[in-house]
Amino acid sequence: MARIAVVGATGLVGEKFLRVLEERNFPVDEIFLFSTGKRKREVYFKGEKHPVLPPLEIPEVDIALFSAGETVARELAPLFREKGAVVVDNSSAFRLEPDVPLVVPEINPEDVKLHKGIIANPNCSTIIMLLPLYPLHLRWKIKRIITSTYQSVSGAGRDELEKLERGEEYRDEIIPWIGEEFEDGYTKEENKMLYETRKIMHEPGIMVEATCVRVPVPYVHSLSVTVEFEKRPNPEEASEILKKAPGVRVEERKLREIKDRDEVFVWRIRYSRVFENGLSMWVAGDNLRKGAATNAVQIAELLT
Ligand SMILES: NC(=O)c1ccc[n+]([C@@H]2O[C@H](COP(=O)([O-])OP(=O)(O)OC[C@H]3O[C@@H](n4cnc5c(N)ncnc54)[C@H](OP(=O)(O)O)[C@@H]3O)[C@@H](O)[C@H]2O)c1
Structure with missing residues (x-):
């Protein structure tokens, strides 16, 4: 005890x-x-x-x-x-x-x-992104990640969530800034996704290009993720790997169904059109729970 x-x-x-x-x-x-x-x-x-x-x-x-x-x-x-x-x-x-x-x-x-x-x-978006990416990294080894996040307002704390609920702020807007902006044009949240990914995965060479965006939904962060691997991946095998991965579900869900769930949900797993050894996917998880x-x-x- x-x-x-x-x-x-x-x-x-x-x-x-x-x-x-x-x-x-x-x-x-x-x-x-x-x-x-x-x-x-x-x-x-x-x-x-x-x-x-x-x-x-x-x-x-x-x-x-x-x-x-x-x-x-x-x-x-x-x-x-x-x-x-x-x-x-x-x-x-x-x-x-x-x-x-x-x-x-x-x-x-x-x-x-x-x-x-x-x-x-x-960081919440980093946890949600890495839960499905790590098992794929073990199979094909990640080189680079490009992600845009769609982060809910609860990620900014109760005062901000109450502003959304009262209709004072956030409504009808998407805001491509989370945290302070640095000289190179990236934000603190975007840097967290890069440096925390490297530290958690013990992979100092991985590059993460993140664009972190606040959207007017109360709960659950979603991410569009494109990954380049060293070896040639395939979407069917990725899906099979993720079905067995702890804490991950390969299922399409509404945000309200993901709220209060501990698992991270992944769907739309497909070949990247840009990277020969790449996959793209959609990832979503409850920022207050697993995040x-x-x-x-x-x-x-x-x-x-
Ligand atoms: N929200 C997310 O999705 C999320 C995800 C990952 C990490 N985090 C991090 O977790 C932390 C909290 O986030 P949150 O969303 O829960 O924020 P929040 O809803 O604003 O809650 C902040 C909490 O801290 C308390 N607090 C503030 N100043 C204090 C002080 N001087 N002494 C003692 N308690 C104090 C507040 O008390 P009162 O209620 O009395 O004001 C409240 O309980 C932040 O560092 C945030 O970055 C948040």
């Missing part, structure tokens, strides 16, 4: 942490929940009300699940670590630090063992 803390327990990802811990019957001995305390003072976990407090006193826990953004992570993760916790952080604060494992349990579970008190959960909470709880399971 483990003592667990959730920092950001009232946020979109934080709430999913609680549901995923319940559903997977994670062995929780005691749970400590933190947020700013402004939005909600109590939340339900396993049918009981639990207080949500500002993190003024840091408890001794085994695992601290963080989903409160980069600034909070930088400030509080070291304090939880000092008190003996292993922190699993959803923000981008530590993802590219050399002594912080960046883990997708279906791809690089062994990296968890290298932690020094902090493990990073990767965030489920992946982090799977990491926590590897620790227990």
Whole structure:
């Protein structure tokens, strides 16, 4: 049994942490929940009300699940670590630090063992993209990936989701900017997809050209993906490989059917017209589940 803390327990990802811990019957001995305390003072976990407090006193826990953004992570993760916790952080604060494992349990579970008190959960679009690409990489070896993302508004947090729901922003628009833009014209989100892919797959030579786009849907990220391999792939075999891949479904689904599912869905697998050794496909997954909470709880399971 483990003592667990959730920092950001009232946020979109934080709430999913609680549901995923319940559903997977994670062995929780005691749970400590933190947020700013402004939005909600109590939340339900396993049918009981639990207080949500500002993190003024840091408890001794085994695992601290963080989903409160980069600034909070930088400030509080070291304090939880000092008190003996292993922190699993959803923000981008530590993802590219050399002594912080960046883990997708279906791809690089062994990296968890290298932690020094902090493990990073990767970017949501990167997790969703790599879950089906990694088994194909093992078969044909990926050289380059070109992707355009269609990212839901829940990926930007509760305040933004509420703006969409109130009709104030996002409606009738698609926005080809997520995160700050750098001098070369690429954005922070697009860089995450490149550098995190290399780190998770242990393949520093892979190139990822991403265009990350916010679309006016509440939940589920979708991606158009074209991959160039070293060897000649074929769509039928790719489909067979993916049908057996953990966490992947080769099925066409509506977004509302993908919401709250842990699997990543892949369909429209076909030959690329541009790359001789290429495949193109459509990929979709719930950004709050496999893109965030489920992946982090799977990491926590590897620790227990
Ligand atoms: N949304 C996604 O699909 C997704 C996917 C992968 C990773 N992430 C990452 O996960 C993190 C959280 O995302 P989210 O979508 O859940 O955001 P969110 O809905 O805005 O929730 C943020 C949470 O952090 C809490 N918080 C903010 N400042 C705090 C402070 N100073 N001390 C303690 N708690 C504080 C908030 O508390 P209040 O409710 O009291 O304000 C809330 O519980 C971000 O780093 C995000 O990049 C998100």
